[in-house]
Amino acid sequence: MNIKSRNLGQLEELCSDIRERIIDVVSRNGGHFSSTLGAVELTVAMHKVFDVQKDPFIFDVSHQCYPHKLLTGRWEEFETIRQFRGLSGFTKPKESSADYFVAGHSSTSISLAVGAAKAIKLKKEKRIPVVMIGDGSMTAGMVYEALNELGxxxxxxxxxxxxxxxxxxxxxxxxSKYLSKILAGKFYQSFREKIDRNIIQKLPEGATYIAKKIEESMKLITPGIIFEEMGIDYIGPIDGHNLEEIIETLEIAKAMNKPVIVHARTVKGKGYSIAEGQHEHWHGVGPFNKDNGEFIKKVSAKSATAVFADALVNLATKYDNVVGVTAAMPSGTGIDKLMKEFPTRFWDVAIAEQHAVTSMAAMAKEGFKPYITIYSTFLQRGYDQIIHDVCLMSLPVVFAIDRAGIVGNDGETHQGAFDISYLRFLPNMVLFAPRDEETLNLAIEYSYTLDKPCAIRYPRGAFTPLSFKATAFEFGKAELLKEGTSNKLFIGYGAGVSRACETQELHKEDIAILDLRFVKPLDKELLKQLSKKYNDWYIFSDSQKQGGVGSAILEFLNEEKININLTSFEYEDHFIEHGDTKVVEESLGLLPSLLVNKIN
Ligand SMILES: Cc1ncc(C[n+]2csc(CCOP(=O)(O)OP(=O)(O)O)c2C)c(N)n1
Ligand SMILES: CC(=O)[C@@H](O)[C@H](O)COP(=O)(O)O
Ligand SMILES: [Mg+2]
Incomplete structure (x- = not known):
């Protein structure tokens, strides 16, 4: 799509077409709706002013990249967004050369731009990185590490x-408060008065002259702007839905030939009135009726997140040293409920996973019992803090790991595949998992009694109901759910237990099922006993094979010199793409109907 030759009127029309396409497709496929609608004019202006063929276009998180996809040859294919083998909901260089980098986790964009800018300089090229980052993503530490160097x-x-x-x-x-204060101020008006649009437009493209003029004006308008203090020029705030103004400002910023922040005020959900403004539930949506904004709800069982939140409310009611934290995912982790009920003991610390972990380590040292409620994928951000600040001191911090396993349409940046592998080899860490709702309640109760760091994992959505009666957790104890007459043993961990059960039901043999419960420490005694009776073992767990549950058991078997045929149905050594969870699991051969064939 050639944007360069279009005039303002045509570009405004294009913005309407983009919005219409996004509303239409997202209402059917689901996706990151309000972020992407709010970024339409900014993205069109980026494409007008910069050259996507050569300038790195870097989208932070990249959940707002739908307009960019539509502008870069993916108008028709957009129909498939977030569907299996369709377009990704995030930027993905494998999908298009217009996508500079993979993203999905927040606040990496400015570091990428700094790296790109250094490379461009060394290669003596004439290109300029352009970043789009949201105010929420500006709360993470990485941003300030990057700005510190860039300035x-x-x-x-x-x-x-x-x-x-x-x-x-x-x-x-x-x-955030600081940014809001800027937005609320009168800078915008003054800025418009000082920088006369007509004068600037008539100036020759002399970067230094324009830059000087801007600088002079900005000094008058924005004394003490934090970015200026860091050595980065600041322009704004501007109206992020006024195309003419954005284009003009980006032209100026580009000509300045140095690091510049252009602060644009936008409305989340712009152009779909029901979603416009600060409505959290329009951030990421499932399918909805675009005429009235009603969500097309699937009737589903209570989510593991909701079960967890209720269990934690009970615990926090009983024990007043229970505290907790989320890194910008209050509703996603269910902790919003606790923030309401116990506003002095539960916090959202913004997109700050590292800080969440370390600050809770100190609370544990002070005698509190902290629950870090976090998605498996985002805990990766706080890894050194887990080792250095929690495990080394063996502090009784509980990591309540949500979205363990395949998360569905977000795809490879968000799959909860790695937590077992990256936590299992940390000294002092205890890892256990519930198989269903009832055992999740028991797991939360049990976690309170542990005087060590521990991690509990549970999946996105609801558990598959199971009929086994739940027993209390005991340190390092597995639970044999049923004996079998064949020489096979199915070992399930967490949500893997229900997959083991479903596979057993489809199998013609009568197979024993073990709920491992603890992957660290293992129930070595029970495993030894079972090795005498069963010698074909199959592992069911929603986790990476390398370093996962099968690895843990193989290490044990090897140490004990026990000879068992072990097959692990965990994730193979590649990143797992996006799509409906069941469809993705089918593609991985992990549905019970497919596993039965493999076992046979
Ligand atoms: C490291 C990390 N933590 C948490 C998230 C979850 N997350 C995705 S988007 C988002 C909010 C981003 O806010 P902002 O940058 O202002 O974008 P907006 O949606 O408002 O356009 C969060 C917390 C993430 N993607 N990465
Ligand atoms: C972009 C991002 O990281 C979040 O919006 C994420 O997509 C939320 O995932 P859930 O839908 O599982 O809460
Ligand atoms: Mg925002």
């Missing part, structure tokens, strides 16, 4: 700060 080396980078005064939930912290 010093002063390489040309244009950062568009897309400020809708929302993260997924309300943005948290002093940076």
């Amino acid at each position: 010093d080396i002063k390489l040309p980078v244009v950062i568009i700060l897309n400020d809708n005064e929302m993260s997924i939930a309300k943005p948290i912290g002093s940076i």
Whole structure:
């Protein structure tokens, strides 16, 4: 699509067409709706001013990249967004060369731009990285690590700060307050008065002259702007839905030939009135009726997240040293419920996984019992903190790991595949998992009694109901759910137990089923006993094979010199793509009907 030759009127029409396409497709497929609608004009302006063929276009998180996809040859294919083998909901270079980098986790964009800018300089090329980052993503530490260097080396980078005064939930912290204060101020008017559009437009493309003029004006308008103090020029706030103004400002920023932040005020959900504004539930949506905004609800059982939240409410009611934290995912992790009931003991700390872990380590040292409620994929951000601040001191912090296993349409950046592998080899760490709702309640109760760091994992959505009566957790104890007459043993961990049960039901033999419960420490005694009776073992767990549950058991068998045929039905050594969870599991050969054949 050639944007360069279009005039303002045509570009505004294009914005309407883009919005219509997004509303239509997302209402059917689901997706990141309000973020992407709010970024339409900013994205069109980026494409007008910069050259996507050569300038790195870097989208933070990249959940707002739908307009960019539509502008870069994916208008028709957009129909398939977030569906299996269809377009990804995030930027993905394998999908298009217009996508500079994979993203999905927040606040990496400015570091990428700094790296790209250094490379461009060394290669003596004339390109300029352009970043789009949201106000929520500006709360993470990585951003300030990158700005700290950028303000010093002063390489040309244009950062568009897309400020809708929302993260997924309300943005948290002093940076957010600071940005809001700027938006609320009168800078915008003064800025418009000082920089006369007509004068600037008539100037020759002399970067230094324009830059000087901007600088002079900005000094008058924005004393003490934090970014200026860090050595990065600041322009704004501008109206992020006024195409003419955005294009003009980006032209200026580009000509300045140094690091510049363009602060744009936008409205999340812009163009779909029902979603416009600060409505958290329009951030990521399932299919909905676009005429009235009603969600097409599937009747489903209570989610593991909701079961967890209720269990934690009970615990926090009983024990007043129970505290907890989320890193910007209050509703996603269910902790919003606790923040309401116990506002002085549960916190959203913004997109700050590292800080969440370390601050809770200190609370544990002070005698509190912290629950870090977090998605498996985002806990990766706080890894050194788990080792250095929690495990080394063996502090009784509980990691309540949500979204373990395949998460569905978000795909490879978000799959909860690796937590067992990256936590299992940490000294002092205890790992256990519930198989269903009832055992999740028991697991939360049990976690309170442990005087060590531990991690409990549970899946996105609801558990498959099981009929086994639940027994209390005991340190390092597995639970044999049934004996069998064949020489096979199915070993399930967490949600893997129900897959083991379903596979057993489809199999003609009568097979024993073990709920492992603890992958660290293993129930070595029971495993030894079972090895005398069964010698074909099959592992069912929603986790990476390398370092996962099968690995743990193989290490044990090897140490004990026990000879068992072991097959692990965990994830193979590749990243797992997006799509409906069941469809993805089918493609991996992990549905019970397919596993039965493999076993045969
Ligand atoms: C490291 C990390 N933690 C949490 C998330 C979950 N997450 C995705 S988008 C988002 C909010 C981002 O807010 P903002 O940057 O303002 O974008 P907006 O949706 O408002 O456009 C969060 C918390 C993530 N993607 N990465
Ligand atoms: C972009 C992002 O990281 C979040 O919006 C994420 O997609 C939420 O996932 P859930 O839908 O599982 O809460
Ligand atoms: Mg935002």
